[in-house]
Amino acid sequence: MTGPDAAPFVDRPDGDLAREVASAPAGHAAAAEGELYRRFARRVRLFGLRYLRDGMAADDLAQQVMLIAIERLRAGEIRNPDEIGSFILSTSRMVATGLRRTERRRQDIHMRVEVTEPTAMPRDERFFDADRIRPCLASLRERERTILLLTFYAERTATEIAVGMGMSAGAVRVARHRAVAAMRDCLEARRSA
Amino acid sequence: MTTRSSACLSMGELSDYWTSDASPEDVERIETHVFTCGACTDLLAAADQLRRRVGDVVRAGAVQAFVTDGLLNQLARDGVRVRSYAMNAGGSVQCAVWDDDEILVTRLRADFSGVTALDAVMRLDTGEEWGRASDIPVPEGSREVIMALPAELVRRAPEVPIRLTLRSSAASPGESPLAEYTFDHRGAHTRRSG
Numbered sequence: 001m002t003g004p005d006a007a008p009f010v011d012r013p014d015g016d017l018a019r020e021v022a023s024a025p026a027g028h029a030a031a032a033e034g035e036l037y038r039r040f041a042r043r044v045r046l047f048g049l050r051y052l053r054d055g056m057a058a059d060d061l062a063q064q065v066m067l068i069a070i071e072r073l074r075a076g077e078i079r080n081p082d083e084i085g086s087f088i089l090s091t092s093r094m095v096a097t098g099l100r101r102t103e104r105r106r107q108d109i110h111m112r113v114e115v116t117e118p119t120a121m122p123r124d125e126r127f128f129d130a131d132r133i134r135p136c137l138a139s140l141r142e143r144e145r146t147i148l149l150l151t152f153y154a155e156r157t158a159t160e161i162a163v164g165m166g167m168s169a170g171a172v173r174v175a176r177h178r179a180v181a182a183m184r185d186c187l188e189a190r191r192s193a
Numbered sequence: 194m195t196t197r198s199s200a201c202l203s204m205g206e207l208s209d210y211w212t213s214d215a216s217p218e219d220v221e222r223i224e225t226h227v228f229t230c231g232a233c234t235d236l237l238a239a240a241d242q243l244r245r246r247v248g249d250v251v252r253a254g255a256v257q258a259f260v261t262d263g264l265l266n267q268l269a270r271d272g273v274r275v276r277s278y279a280m281n282a283g284g285s286v287q288c289a290v291w292d293d294d295e296i297l298v299t300r301l302r303a304d305f306s307g308v309t310a311l312d313a314v315m316r317l318d319t320g321e322e323w324g325r326a327s328d329i330p331v332p333e334g335s336r337e338v339i340m341a342l343p344a345e346l347v348r349r350a351p352e353v354p355i356r357l358t359l360r361s362s363a364a365s366p367g368e369s370p371l372a373e374y375t376f377d378h379r380g381a382h383t384r385r386s387g
Contacts (some may be wrong), residue, residue, distance in 0.1 A: 043234050085228035133246045134255055142329040145258050151252040152244035154267045158214045164261045166332035177205025184204045189211055
C-alpha cells in the first residue's frame with residue numbers, strides 16, 4: 001500500500017505541500033516548493049495582470065510573492081499551512097499595493113528577484129489562438145459579438161455599453177456571460193476536433 | 194492538487210474579473226476562490242486569454258461585426274486603417290478597398306423607429322447569399338447602424354453589385370424590408386508610388 005507521502009506531488013493538497021516545506025530543513029523540500037510555486041505563481045500573476053495591467057510587473061509580483069511565501073514557510077512563520085492560499089493572496093495584495101506605489105521599487109525588485117529566483121514563470125498561452133478565435137467570434141449573434149468587442153477590446157463597462165445599445169446594464173452582463181460561455185464551448189470543440 | 198473550497202465559478206463570472214464591472218465583493222469572492230481552486234485558476238487564465246485574443250483579432254482588422262462610434266474611436270487610437278462609407282436607405286455606393294485598408298466600415302442609415310433589433314442579408318446580384326447577420330442591436334432613436342467588415346474579406350469578394358437588406362428581427366415572414374442598400378463593388382485597388 002502506498003502512503004500519502006509517496007503520492008505524486010501534483011495530487012497532493014496545498015496544505016500537505018506547505019506542511020512539508022515548513023517541516024523540512026530549509027532547502028530540503030525542493031520538490032514540494034517547486035509544486036507550490038507551479039500552482040500559485042500563475043494565480044499571483046493573473047492577480048497582478050488585473051491590478052498592475054502589465055505583464056512584466058505581474059511576473060515580478062509573482063516572483064516576489066512566492067519568494068516571501070517559501071521563505072516564511074521555511075522559517076515556520078505561517079501558523080496554518082492549510083491556509084497557504086489565503087496567505088499568498090493577502091501577500092499578493094500587500095506587495096501589489098507597494099508595486100503600484102512606485103515604479104522605481106518595481107525595477108529594484110525585478111533586479112533582485114532575477115538573481116535570487118531563476119524559476120521560469122508559468123505561462124498561460126496554450127488555451128486559445130487567433131485562428132480559433134475568429135470563427136468562434138463569427139458564430140455569435142451580432143448583439144453578443146458587439147458586447148464582447150466593446151468589453152474586451154474597447155474596455156467599456158456594462159453601463160456604458162448599455163447606454164450605447166439601448167439595453168439595461170444587467171442585460172448586457174447576461175448577454176456577455178452567454179457570449180463567453182458560447183466562445184468557450186466553440187473553442188473547446190475546435191481544440192478537440 | 195488544490196482542493197475546491199466551494200462550488201466552481203463559471204467562465205462568465207470569471208470573465209467579469211477582467212472588466213471594470215465586477216464589484217469589490219465579486220472581486221474578493223473570485224480571488225478567494227481562485228487561490229484555493231486549481232480548476233478555476235485554469236478558467237480564469239482562459240478568460241484572460243479570451244479577452245486578450247479578442248483584442249488581438251480586432252486590432253488585426255479580422256473581425257466582422259456591427260459596432261459603435263466608441264469602438265471606431267478605439268480603432269483609430271490603435272492605428273487601425275479604416276475606410277468608411279455612408280449610405281441612406283435605397284442608396285448605392287461605388288465601393289472599393291485599397292491595399293493598406295484593414296477594415297471597411299459602412300454607416301447604414303434608415304428610419305429605425307420602433308425597431309430594437311435587425312436582421313441583415315447580403316446577396317450577390319446572382320441571388321447567391323454572401324453574408325447574414327441576426328439580432329443587430331438598434332439603440333432607441335438611432336438612425337444608423339455601423340457595419341464593419343475585414344478589408345481582406347472585401348478584397349476577395351466578387352466584383353459584382355452586392356445587395357444588403359435590413360429587416361426588423363421582429364418582422365413576420367413576408368413583411369417588407371426596412372431598407373436596402375447596393376454596394377457596387379469595384380474590387381481591390383493598389384496605390385502607385387511616384
